[in-house]
Amino acid sequence: MxxxxxxxxxxxxxxxxxxxxxxxxxxxxxxxxxxxxxxxxxxxxxxxxxxxxxxxxxxxxxxxxxxxxxxxxxxxxxxxxxxxDDAPFLAIDFDVTGKEQDQVLTFHTSMGDSAILDADHPLRVATRSSGEPAPYVEIRAGLEALIDRKSFFRLVDLAVEHEISGVTYLGVWSSGQFFALTSP
CATH class of the missing domain: 3.10.540.10 (duf1285 like domain)
Incomplete structure (x- = not known):
């Protein structure tokens, strides 16, 4: 064939x-x-x-x-x-509704997909060998989008501190869940 x-x-x-x-x-x-x-x-x-x-x-x-x-x-x-090469999608923007713990973040990819940041579509921040953060959001069925630089900076602007098990993290809320942007 x-x-x-x-x-x-x-x-x-x-x-x-x-x-x-x-x-x-x-x-x-x-x-x-x-x-x-x-x-x-x-x-x-x-x-x-x-x-x-x-x-x-x-x-x-x-x-x-x-x-x-x-x-x-x-x-x-x-x-x-x-x-x-990295992730199959590129998240080029996101929308925010609500504030802090009540907010919902919806990511949009360059291929026209959208995903609400939640338990089924989590945020993951890896660290590149250069020390730079590499943020990803799951779009569907294990397929992630690399979050573009401008969108990541917007996420950082929304970030708040939140304590988990006595450790303070910097991150964002979406769909009632906290997603860390940093390691402790």
Whole structure:
């Protein structure tokens, strides 16, 4: 079976109904890797060239699946390995409703996804080898978005101190839950 970006796009279009496809229910055979890469800045590349059609990249993003540390594009009949440099999504903005403990933060990605920061879509802040923070929010089914710099600075502006088990953390509230931005 020959796999190409066009064959994947055709299969996605044929299988897609309303909303996101049920990739968690699809378990087709692995068909090999395809030269598709998602760069750290959220740009999708095919054969080393940026995918210029945003709608095509968005279409591919709807069938993205993570298994362990590997990423795949999955259709009902194909499972194709792709490369992700950091996170498959880039969170480019967020909305805030309410204040402090009653606030809700909703993140938006460059691919058109949205996720409310809550227990099912947690915030994670890793530290890069350079010492820089690398903040992520889960978008869906184990797929994370790297939070862009301007949005992270906005999060820091919203940050409050909160004590957990006698230790004070700096973080944000969303959906009734506290999410730490720093280690103690």
């Amino acid at each position: 020959s796999v190409s970006a066009d064959s994947i796009a055709s299969a996605i279009t044929a299988a897609k109904g309303r909303g996101l496809p049920p990739v968690d229910k699809w378990n087709p055979p692995f068909c090999g890797d395809l030269d598709i890469r998602i760069a750290k800045d959220g740009t999708w590349f095919y054969l080393g060239t940026p995918i210029g059609r945003v709608r095509l990249a968005r279409l591919f993003s709807t069938v993205l699946k993570k298994e362990g540390a590997q990423y795949f594009l999955v259709t009902p009949v194909e499972k194709i390995g792709i490369t992700v």
